[in-house]
Amino acid sequence: MIGVKGLLERWVFNHRQDESVPVFIIRPSKGLVALNLRELWQYRELLYILIWRDIKVRYKQTAVGAAWAVIQPFFAMVVFSLIFGRLAKIPSEGLPYPIFAYSALLPWQFFAKALTEASTSLVVNERVITKVYFPRLLVPTAVVLAGLLDFGIAFLILLGMMVFYGITPSWFILFVPLFLLLAIITALGVSFWLSALDVEYRDVRYTLPFLTQLWFFATPVVYPSTIVPPSWRALYGLNPMVGVIEGFRWALLGSAPPDPRMLLVSSLLASLLFMSGLIYFRRMERTLADRI
Amino acid sequence: MGDIAIRVEHLSKLYRIGSREPYKALRDTLTAAMYAPFRAVSAFLSGRRSAVQNSPSNSYVWALKDVSFEVKRGEVVGIIGRNGAGKTTLLKILSRVTEPTEGYAEIHGRVGSLLEVGTGFHPELTGRENIYLSGIILGMKKAEIDRKFDEIVAFAEIEKFLDTPVKYYSSGMYVRLAFAVAAHLEPEILLVDEVLAVGDAAFQKKCLGKMGEVAKEGRTVLFVSHNMGAIAELCQRGILLDTGRIVVSGRTEDVIKTYLSQLSDKAGVVNLEEPDINKGIKLKRVAILDHETMRPSPEIDFHSPFLVSVEFEVLKPIPQLSLSVRLVNQYGINVLFSWLEYQRPYQPGFYRAWCEIPGELLAPGRYYVDVGAEHYRLESYHYAPKALAFDVISTDQSFDCSLPGWGVIFPKLKRGVEQIKGH
Numbered sequence: 204m205i206g207v208k209g210l211l212e213r214w215v216f217n218h219r220q221d222e223s224v225p226v227f228i229i230r231p232s233k234g235l236v237a238l239n240l241r242e243l244w245q246y247r248e249l250l251y252i253l254i255w256r257d258i259k260v261r262y263k264q265t266a267v268g269a270a271w272a273v274i275q276p277f278f279a280m281v282v283f284s285l286i287f288g289r290l291a292k293i294p295s296e297g298l299p300y301p302i303f304a305y306s307a308l309l310p311w312q313f314f315a316k317a318l319t320e321a322s323t324s325l326v327v328n329e330r331v332i333t334k335v336y337f338p339r340l341l342v343p344t345a346v347v348l349a350g351l352l353d354f355g356i357a358f359l360i361l362l363g364m365m366v367f368y369g370i371t372p373s374w375f376i377l378f379v380p381l382f383l384l385l386a387i388i389t390a391l392g393v394s395f396w397l398s399a400l401d402v403e404y405r406d407v408r409y410t411l412p413f414l415t416q417l418w419f420f421a422t423p424v425v426y427p428s429t430i431v432p433p434s435w436r437a438l439y440g441l442n443p444m445v446g447v448i449e450g451f452r453w454a455l456l457g458s459a460p461p462d463p464r465m466l467l468v469s470s471l472l473a474s475l476l477f478m479s480g481l482i483y484f485r486r487m488e489r490t491l492a493d494r495i
Numbered sequence: 496m497g498d499i500a501i502r503v504e505h506l507s508k509l510y511r512i513g514s515r516e517p518y519k520a521l522r523d524t525l526t527a528a529m530y531a532p533f534r535a536v537s538a539f540l541s542g543r544r545s546a547v548q549n550s551p552s553n554s555y556v557w558a559l560k561d562v563s564f565e566v567k568r569g570e571v572v573g574i575i576g577r578n579g580a581g582k583t584t585l586l587k588i589l590s591r592v593t594e595p596t597e598g599y600a601e602i603h604g605r606v607g608s609l610l611e612v613g614t615g616f617h618p619e620l621t622g623r624e625n626i627y628l629s630g631i632i633l634g635m636k637k638a639e640i641d642r643k644f645d646e647i648v649a650f651a652e653i654e655k656f657l658d659t660p661v662k663y664y665s666s667g668m669y670v671r672l673a674f675a676v677a678a679h680l681e682p683e684i685l686l687v688d689e690v691l692a693v694g695d696a697a698f699q700k701k702c703l704g705k706m707g708e709v710a711k712e713g714r715t716v717l718f719v720s721h722n723m724g725a726i727a728e729l730c731q732r733g734i735l736l737d738t739g740r741i742v743v744s745g746r747t748e749d750v751i752k753t754y755l756s757q758l759s760d761k762a763g764v765v766n767l768e769e770p771d772i773n774k775g776i777k778l779k780r781v782a783i784l785d786h787e788t789m790r791p792s793p794e795i796d797f798h799s800p801f802l803v804s805v806e807f808e809v810l811k812p813i814p815q816l817s818l819s820v821r822l823v824n825q826y827g828i829n830v831l832f833s834w835l836e837y838q839r840p841y842q843p844g845f846y847r848a849w850c851e852i853p854g855e856l857l858a859p860g861r862y863y864v865d866v867g868a869e870h871y872r873l874e875s876y877h878y879a880p881k882a883l884a885f886d887v888i889s890t891d892q893s894f895d896c897s898l899p900g901w902g903v904i905f906p907k908l909k910r911g912v913e914q915i916k917g918h
Contacts, residue, residue, distance in 0.1 A: 224603050224604045224683060225603075225604065225605060226601060226602065226603050227591065227601070227602040227606070228599070228600075228601055229588060229589070229591060229594075229595060229599070229600040229601075229602065230595065230598070230599045230600070231594060231595055231596060231597060231598075232594065248631055248636060248637050249631050249632065252627060252628055252631045252632075252637075256617060256620070256628055259619075259620065259624070260617060260619050260620065263619045263620075263660075264619065330611070330614075331614060331615050331632060332592075333587075333592060333610075334592065334608070334610040334611050334614050335590065335592065335608050335610065335614050335615070335632060335633060335634075336590055336591035336592050336606075336608070337632065489594050490593070490594060492587065492592045492593040493510070493593050
């Protein structure tokens with residue numbers, strides 16, 4: 204390990220009357236690093252432009268552009284409906300299987316994209332990171348938030364499908380943003396952990412496809428969580444995406460309400476993942492430029 | 496206190512050799528953790544202190560060691576030194592890209608750092624888009640860029656290509672745009688690393704002018720460069736670093752002199768290091784030869800001619816070889832450039848090329864010899880800048896070329912005075 208002690212950067216503003224020149228103190232850091240939300244706020248424009256860049260660049264060279272946001276989940280839905288719905292006859296809580304799968308695919312793909320793209324984002328942005336200072340937290344955050352656009356586009360298709368299948372949402376639909384927030388928090392937490400780990404251990408990027416696949420089957424995308432025995436559901440909720448997807452499906456399509464214990468465990472775990480990821484990332488951030 | 500911009504106290508930075516950590520495999524860390532207790536036990540049993548702690552200590556190096564200085568507001572300070580002297584590390588710490596291992600620095604004001612050309616540029620995006628992207632990454636506000644947008648575009652001279660992705664830009668256009676963005680940063684403190692080494696001469700001049708303006712506006716600039724001309728022109732004060740320590744700090748001219756004198760030995764001959772990439776030709780040896788004795792000499796009398804000799808090895812047939820020699824004076828000015836060979840094919844073997852430089856041409860002072868082997872304008876085979884140094888001396892004590900108003904050369908010309916008409 205180099206950099207040994209690490210760096211604590213603190214903003215110290217001296218508000219003298221005559222001038223308001225910010226003073227930065229640079230010294231090796233000790234102990235926990237403050238999260239410094241104020242600094243993040245000051246860099247908000249950078250966050251916006253990084254999000255904008257990620258979106259812009261992603262679709263710049265594609266022929267159909269943002270249509271990819273729809274094509275991917277749509278074809279996944281078709282394949283799943285055939286294999287899991289028709290052939291394997293997996294129950295879908297009384298819902299038509301395509302919409303059952305599609306409604307779960309939206310938050311899942313949002314999360315999976317964060318998992319694969321945000322986790323490698325620091326290494327991908329190595330050049331900028333070693334040349335100029337800004338809170339590095341913004342890099343994975345921007346990638347995660349950029350995924351919301353795809354989510355939004357694909358969501359419109361979902362609304363169309365609801366009309367097609369004649370599903371009228373109840374007032375539970377008001378909970379949708381809440382579950383989306385839970386998805387964002389989970390995605391951010393995982394990205395903070397993995398992107399920081401990826402800098403030190405390039406193994407991370409090789410485990411990502413495998414991890415994504417494993418996580419997919421541990422999440423009720425192609426099957427309902429009700430096939431898990433009730434006594435196991437709280438444990439099942441340790442995967443925060445379980446709470447996200449079951450909640451999302453319930454709020455939108457009126458499927459069976461998710462087990463409250465399972466939801467609680469999922470929410471707690473998402474928060475834990477987020478907070479610990481934040482702390483770990485901040486610790487790594489001090490010596491990031493030397494390791495990357 | 497009010498007029499201090501940067502205060503650095505005992506700043507040190509420890510790096511692992513190779514400057515960056517090779518990335519670790521998770522497996523290695525896990526196995527190391529597993530074996531650690533056993534190793535500690537075996538080390539204890541064999542009476543040694545922990546081998547785990549001993550082994551890495553010698554693979555670390557101080558990139559910066561106990562560096563202290565102050566920069567006043569509005570000062571332009573040049574930082575010079577050989578490669579690996581710690582210049583870039585210093586800028587990286589001050590711009591908060593990386594942390595110091597020890598010590599303390601205090602910076603009064605917003606910092607803009609230009610450690611490369613085109614920070615944050617994305618090749619897929621257009622010139623217009625990159626102006627915003629790079630500007631914001633470098634610390635500008637969007638409103639600020641909106642305001643300066645036309646000025647930036649005009650400075651870069653790329654109006655027509657504003658909506659073309661920068662990956663289609665020529666390198667010149669790319670550099671100009673990158674600079675134009677950087678030149679419009681308005682932080683209180685600007686940290687600049689070597690970026691002026693690119694771009695054509697006219698544009699470099701424009702950038703230097705812009706930096707001069709920046710300094711006049713009372714902003715502080717810390718400027719790292721190998722271009723002594725630019726340092727001399729821009730900076731009021733210099734800091735010379737060597738292997739992470741400050742060697743000297745003070746008046747720019749004095750610091751540059753110390754740097755250049757430190758650069759090479761005084762034998763009059765030098766064996767060159769192997770080129771980084773073997774391209775079929777190696778420059779082996781450069782010498783300054785006395786005209787009469789034909790022996791290497793580090794000192795040449797002003798009145799005497801002398802020879803520059805370059806020995807080289809050709810390893811494979813070279814279709815077009817050009818050899819160049821350049822003499823640079825102590826102020827970093829290119830005084831003389833000439834070909835030792837120009838665009839001729841070569842078969843493998845050892846060769847010596849030479850040229851004679853007449854007496855009574857170079858003004859007394861110190862000179863540095865750059866030699867290069869290339870396929871002219873296409874490819875550089877081997878380039879050895881500042882391969883060696885020599886002094887042109889004059890026994891005449893009253894002869895002082897460092898007086899202001901003299902030229903970089905002092906040639907003896909064919910001359911005459913004739914009376915045109917009497918009274």
